[in-house]
Amino acid sequence: MGWLSLPLCGLDFETTGVDPETDRVVSAAVVLRGGGRPTVRRSWLSDVGGVEIPAAATAVHGITTEHARAAGRPAVEVVEEVAASVVEAVAAGWPLVVMNAPFDLTMLDRELRRYGLTPLVDRCTPYVLDPRVLDRKVSRRRGSRTLSDLARHYVVPLYGAHSAEADALAACAVTYKIANRYRFLAETPLPRLHAEQVRWAAEQQAGLRDYFARTPGKEHQAAGVRLDWPMIPAPVVTGSSR
Structure with a gap:
């Protein structure tokens, strides 16, 4: 099943x-x-x-x-x-x-x-x-x-x-x-479908980023398009230097 x-x-x-x-x-x-x-x-x-x-x-x-x-x-x-x-x-x-x-x-x-x-x-x-x-x-x-x-x-x-x-x-x-x-x-199978979505989402978002980059008036939106799926990794917090 x-x-x-x-x-x-x-x-x-x-x-x-x-x-x-x-x-x-x-x-x-x-x-x-x-x-x-x-x-x-x-x-x-x-x-x-x-x-x-x-x-x-x-x-x-x-x-x-x-x-x-x-x-x-x-x-x-x-x-x-x-x-x-x-x-x-x-x-x-x-x-x-x-x-x-x-x-x-x-x-x-x-x-x-x-x-x-x-x-x-x-x-x-x-x-x-x-x-x-x-x-x-x-x-x-x-x-x-x-x-x-x-x-x-x-x-x-x-x-x-x-x-x-x-x-x-x-x-x-x-x-x-x-x-x-x-x-x-x-x-x-569910594990494979999850993995496929990682790839599909990256491809889809890359296409959206390219669309923004070549569309007058929307170029600034390209930099904000992330390819991560299903979650954006947490920012790395670095310690302060002395």
């Missing part, structure tokens, strides 16, 4: 912004979907460690600073529990589904490190399925490939987009749909 018969563990964050090096987790969800099991949902709201949630971020996910501080749990507890839930799923042998994995997994890594917690890379080695990378591999269509775009294309309901739980569930459903439509993905 291939990986498509297993439960998929979906991970998603809503955050204070789009830079995982400096921004914070606002809400999080870890879900289990498929594999002949009942769907399981776990969601968290963080107090964001006392930082402000910018208005632009609130406009996306609807969570204000005031609400996060009043109803959220301590950020350190949230990120630890999220990491523990991921580790539990990985230990069970289940794939980890993360839409745009380099953002969310890097965000989780930096939040864990920020609070002096054990990084995910030191806890487990997940096999990741990224529906954006998979879709870009199998489909040459033009246009945006947000989760909402993929949900429409693969006819997956997405209720409450930009809710961490809704997005995590939809990412799992999209991944199932892609693998059922393009059977070579479902038939590829």
Whole structure:
């Protein structure tokens, strides 16, 4: 039996912004979907460690600073529990589904490190399925490939987009749909499929970087395109010299 018969563990964050090096987790969800099991949902709201949630971020996910501080749990507890839930799923042998994995997994890594917690890379080695990378591999269509775009294309309901739980569930459903439509993905053993995505993602990002470099007005964006997948390595911290 291939990986498509297993439960998929979906991970998603809503955050204070789009830079995982400096921004914070606002809400999080870890879900289990498929594999002949009942769907399981776990969601968290963080107090964001006392930082402000910018208005632009609130406009996306609807969570204000005031609400996060009043109803959220301590950020350190949230990120630890999220990491523990991921580790539990990985230990069970289940794939980890993360839409745009380099953002969310890097965000989780930096939040864990920020609070002096054990990084995910030191806890487990997940096999990741990224529906954006998979879709870009199998489909040459033009246009945006947000989760909402993929949900429409693969006819997956997405209720409450930009809710961490809704997005995590939809990412799992999209991944199932892609693998059922393009059977070579479902038939590829999970370790190999993970390794292939490392290569595919690098190729895709290199293509995006080249596009920016040759497009007037977008040249400055080329330098910011990273080829790392599924996570951007943490910066190396060097000791100060005396």
